[in-house]
Amino acid sequence: MSVGLVWAQAANGVIGRQGTLPWHLPEDLKHFRNLTSGTTVVMGRGTWDSLPEKVRPLPGRRNIVLTKNARWAAPGANVAHSLAEALSSADGDVWVIGGASVYAAALEFADHVVVTELQESFDGDVHAPELDDHWRQAELTPEWQLSSSGLHYRIVNYVS
Numbered sequence: 001m002s003v004g005l006v007w008a009q010a011a012n013g014v015i016g017r018q019g020t021l022p023w024h025l026p027e028d029l030k031h032f033r034n035l036t037s038g039t040t041v042v043m044g045r046g047t048w049d050s051l052p053e054k055v056r057p058l059p060g061r062r063n064i065v066l067t068k069n070a071r072w073a074a075p076g077a078n079v080a081h082s083l084a085e086a087l088s089s090a091d092g093d094v095w096v097i098g099g100a101s102v103y104a105a106a107l108e109f110a111d112h113v114v115v116t117e118l119q120e121s122f123d124g125d126v127h128a129p130e131l132d133d134h135w136r137q138a139e140l141t142p143e144w145q146l147s148s149s150g151l152h153y154r155i156v157n158y159v160s
């Protein structure tokens with residue numbers, strides 16, 4: 001089994017605002033879909049709630065949702081009450097897709113991290129975790145790309 005983390009962050013580290021994404025970056029949504037299709041995705045209940053209903057559960061993926069609430073259930077969600085339970089119930093490729101506390105807890109189990117960096121800063125209330133020194137970029141830093149939304153982004157791969 002491989003465990004990866006994937007997120008998109010603003011230049012100031014913001015990843016979310018008031019239960020949603022602070023930006024619209026269509027190229028990143030496509031990248032996220034391509035990366036995670038056919039895999040198991042693990043997310044916190046807050047991230048589940050943040051998904052638009054038409055993509056909840058995320059299609060073509062096994063959706064595992066972490067909650068401490070023993071009564072929580074939702075159509076299409078496989079429920080786990082701890083990260084260990086979530087990871088032990090998964091096989092094949094696993095992508096941890098947020099939010100903040102889930103990323104922080106999952107980092108020690110991950111062998112790769114894929115970060116979409118935005119050149120712009122955004123206000124927000126949820127932040128990306130810090131990657132410590134044992135993470136290194138898998139390749140040279142890619143060039144900034146111009147999104148159809150006018151934002152600038154690049155996708156950086158890290159390995160441990």
Ligand SMILES: NC(=O)c1ccc[n+]([C@@H]2O[C@H](COP(=O)([O-])OP(=O)(O)OC[C@H]3O[C@@H](n4cnc5c(N)ncnc54)[C@H](OP(=O)(O)O)[C@@H]3O)[C@@H](O)[C@H]2O)c1
Nearest residue numbers: 007008015016019020021044045046047067068098099100
């Ligand atoms: N930019 C990005 O790439 C990205 C990715 C993901 C999310 N986001 C954004 O981030 C925000 C949502 O993230 P968030 O950090 O607020 O929430 P979250 O981490 O998705 O969800 C938090 C909830 O998950 C459950 N949980 C977390 N860790 C758990 C554990 N170890 N065991 C059991 N349950 C656990 C708890 O649910 P209960 O309260 O039900 O117990 C907790 O309240 C939204 O704004 C979203 O748009 C951005």
